[in-house]
Amino acid sequence: MVAVLQDVYSGLRQTIGDARADSWLQGTTVDLAEYAQTVPVPVQPSAAGPLAPEPTPAPLRWGRRAHDLPLLLARANAEIAARNLAAVRADATLRGLAGTAEWDVQAAVAEVRRWETEEMLGSLRADQSRVEVADAVAAAVAQAEWLRLHVRELQAEEQGGQSVGAQLAHARLTLTQLDAFLEAFLPLIDADDADLPLSSPQARLDRAFFSLEVPLNPAVLRARHALKLAQWRAEAEPTAAPAVMHAQQILTAAETEARAQLEATLQSARTAQARFMPLWQQVGALEERLKVLGQRGGDPLSLARVRLDWRQARAAARVQAHLLEQATRLLEALADGSEHLQ
Numbered sequence: 001m002v003a004v005l006q007d008v009y010s011g012l013r014q015t016i017g018d019a020r021a022d023s024w025l026q027g028t029t030v031d032l033a034e035y036a037q038t039v040p041v042p043v044q045p046s047a048a049g050p051l052a053p054e055p056t057p058a059p060l061r062w063g064r065r066a067h068d069l070p071l072l073l074a075r076a077n078a079e080i081a082a083r084n085l086a087a088v089r090a091d092a093t094l095r096g097l098a099g100t101a102e103w104d105v106q107a108a109v110a111e112v113r114r115w116e117t118e119e120m121l122g123s124l125r126a127d128q129s130r131v132e133v134a135d136a137v138a139a140a141v142a143q144a145e146w147l148r149l150h151v152r153e154l155q156a157e158e159q160g161g162q163s164v165g166a167q168l169a170h171a172r173l174t175l176t177q178l179d180a181f182l183e184a185f186l187p188l189i190d191a192d193d194a195d196l197p198l199s200s201p202q203a204r205l206d207r208a209f210f211s212l213e214v215p216l217n218p219a220v221l222r223a224r225h226a227l228k229l230a231q232w233r234a235e236a237e238p239t240a241a242p243a244v245m246h247a248q249q250i251l252t253a254a255e256t257e258a259r260a261q262l263e264a265t266l267q268s269a270r271t272a273q274a275r276f277m278p279l280w281q282q283v284g285a286l287e288e289r290l291k292v293l294g295q296r297g298g299d300p301l302s303l304a305r306v307r308l309d310w311r312q313a314r315a316a317a318r319v320q321a322h323l324l325e326q327a328t329r330l331l332e333a334l335a336d337g338s339e340h341l342q
Contacts, residue, residue, distance in 0.1 A: 071115035078108035100232050103225035110218040117333040124329060128322040134193035135315035137185050140178050142311040146304035147175040153301060198283065198314065199321050201276040203328050205269050210262060213334045217258035223251040262331075269327030272320045279317035286310040 085101040088094045154168040214220060227247040234240045290306050 071112070071119060074108070074111040074115045078105070078112050081105045081108040096235075097232055100225065100228040103221065103228050107218060107221035107225045110216060110221045113334070114218050117330060120333060121326060121330060124326065128325070130189070131193045131196060132315070132318060132322065133185070134189045134191065135311070135318050137182065137189050138191065138194035139308070139311040139315050140181055140185075142304070142308040144175060144178045144182060146301070146308045147171055147178065149301045149304050151175060194311075194314075198280060198317055199325060201273055201280050201321070201324065203269065203273060203324060205266055205273065205328075207262070207266060210266070210331050210334075213262050213331065214255055214258045216334060217254070217261070219254045220251070220258050223247070223254040227251050265327055265331060269324055269331070272323035272327060276317060276320035276324055279313055279320060282313045283310065283317050286313055 081101070081104045085098070085105050088097050088101045151168065151171050154164045154171060157164050158168060227244070227250075230240065230243045230247040234244050286306060286309055290303070290310060293303050293306060
């Protein structure tokens with residue numbers, strides 16, 4: 001359903017424009033929510049005695065932004081699946097289908113968790129990008145500071161008769177480019193972001209710790225629900241037995257793909273961790289060197305050079321730290337769904 005509506009929305013944007021496509025998306029959102037209200041709900045005894053259906057709230061207007069659509073639909077599907085399960089449990093003739101309906105709920109909840117995780121990662125990447133830009137600007141500030149001192153040194157050498165004209169021209173050109181960059185980007189960043197501490201490169205990345213991610217994978221849960229449904233139908237219709245074998249094959253393929261996805265995410269995290277560790281150690285060593293130079297009264301050019309190296313090492317380390325955090329947050333978010341598994 002998500003894929004179909006996304007395709008329709010994209011097509012409408014191209015044919016009738018964004019405004020009318022957004023209007024269609026908003027109307028479809030409300031219609032889908034209203035449809036969810038039509039699913040039967042088990043009745044409960046009232047205080048007065050007779051059975052009466054519980055009042056249902058008005059459909060929610062979840063919004064109409066295109067990037068909200070997958071999460072919106074996943075939540076609607078989860079609500080519909082939960083109502084279907086309640087209706088099945090309330091109907092004596094359908095109670096044999098309750099186990100299958102429970103897997104439908106599990107798959108729908110996993111899909112919600114998947115899109116919530118995507119939303120979380122999108123917000124995380126935005127925050128990380130802001131800090132990485134601040135790191136780049138801070139490194140440029142440090143480089144400009146060092147270049148100004150270096151230009152003065154080269155000017156003194158040139159006045160002393162040394163042939164440093166080419167070096168001096170190159171340093172001046174680079175400084176001019178840096179000043180132009182800083183003029184554009186300094187007003188756009190919070191300088192304090194560049195001083196945020198680096199996270200630790202330590203992270204638990206063994207496969208066994210995240211083993212639940214395979215059975216919790218939305219595609220695996222959906223395939224298991226399809227298998228349970230095929231088995232239920234085969235009990236009543238022996239001719240449906242081949243469908244059970246086909247559903248089992250789909251489940252096996254989904255589990256294989258889920259294991260491959262898990263391994264790829266773990267490998268991405270391990271690679272970032274391996275690259276982060278030496279950079280993290282280099283940052284620590286440069287911080288110590290800056291401290292020693294400051295205590296011993298080092299010359300300004302040497303201090304500026306070490307400060308530049310420190311800023312550049314921090315910027316490189318931050319990128320790997322962010323990649324590691326993205327991978328671990330993804331792994332943890334998916335594993336946190338274990339409490340939903342029945």
